Amino acid sequence: MQRILSMVLGLALSLGLATGCATTKRMNVGRTAAALLISDQQEEQLGKQVKTELETKEKIKYVEDPAVLEYVRSVSTPILQAANRDRANVKWKVSVIDDPKMVNAFATPGGYLYVYTGLLLAAENEAELAGVMGHEAAHVVGRHSAQAMMLQYGEQAVIEAALGKNANTVAQLAAGLAGTGAGLAFSRGNETEADELGARYTSAAGYDPRGLVTFFQKLAAKEGQTPGVLKWLSTHPPSADRVNHLNGFISKNGLTGTNVGADRLAPIKQRLRK
Template identity: 60%
Template sequence: MQRILSVVLGLTLATGLTAGCTKQRVQAEKAIARTLISDEQEEDLGKQVKQELETKEKIKYVQDPSIVDYVRTLSSPVLRQATKDRPGVKWKINVIDDPKMVNAFATPGGYLYVYTGLILAADTEAELVGVMAHEAGHVVGRHSARAMVNQMGIQTVTAAALGQNPSAVGQIAAQLVGGGTMLAHGRSEEIEADEYGARYSSGAGYDPRGLITFFEKLQKQQGDTPGFMKWLSTHPANKDRIANIQKIISQNNLRGKNNAPGGLPAIKQKLGGK
């Protein structure tokens, strides 16, 4: 394993230095994650993190099946788009009951977590779909696995995937719940996830500008609502990034008619929102 790692890292470094650009570096990092961490290992990691979130971090899931089914139904056409880019991922959607946390995150293996605070903050289904599509993009791009390798090292991550390092899994879970940086993504990863998100939203029939309007809303409200800061702290929505999403939509002629509240108001009412 160590010898393979040395060879892959050497090729990656050479590629990055020769190309001298972010895109080449991202592609090289993907090659590392794909070569050293299998889909099965990512699935095992995601499963262990989920167990840790439930047993140690005591996260509370929404129990109302109508709310959970609503979120999963919304995500279904998005995940069909994502599966085209990364076949074999067994997507799992979980809704966490925390109205003060405006957040969503994804872990290796296709585990997507949506906080009720995010649902309450959205005004249209396109906004909610846009965020979930963005998070699906992180899974497709293997961003979480790459972040783990970068921060913890390949040996620690592979040991955790094999169930041989429970402390590492616990650290990951604690960081996620605490809004930490264990799975925080860099600028290039966020831009890539934005592109995936816009494409998947459009392919699912939703207005790809939903992610833009959600970003803009968070920027305006973060000063008054502390919970909004959690999502912005790991997903910085600056003007350049918003402009880049608009550029992606325009260049790829992305379209999507659905930009209505749909069934969202009824779900928000069930959650106690206005």
């Protein structure tokens, strides 16, 4: 049974990777297969183990400033509430990693969302920050991390990791996410779905859904000027087709919003620079 489901998952993701324009039906096949192979409880265990690995082996340092933490969580809360309408059983945990040179954010199975201070410093407004967080939340909703892990490490390795029997897979994943190796490779179909869902979530939270587009464009303009800093761009390449698709999706679905709270980001940047 598991072998058949793995074949279905692999077919769905390979089609998305090959075409770059996977249909909703095709993406839902991959999501359903991942859900059947890895339960919500196993995803939670994976996320918890990755968090431990990040803290103990990768030595990530969290921001402890209450004002910064409160700010990031206040931006993320309405976005994650919107995300929970599509996947209600996710219990989100938001952390801020202290690394001003890393323009990045990522989410792991189980709803663990990590935001680097470099992302806060790079964002020009709150809508851009919200766009990135909405995109990452959408990866969790779509079970993209579970799908990518099974394709990269194999179904059995991921299941054993969830059961605490495969520390090597967890260590590899944590190393990649921390920026010391290759992170999860999402298919183009997964990225398209995360763009679309993320736009919906940020708009539902009151933010301009084109914040992700402007952030893409800003990082692309800096590419080559600041090597090693634009980690998020390297794992989420904003091709012209992708940007055009997202703009078209936003217009077609009448998604709107504003740069809510624009005056709140500036003092947070000042605190981080100190």
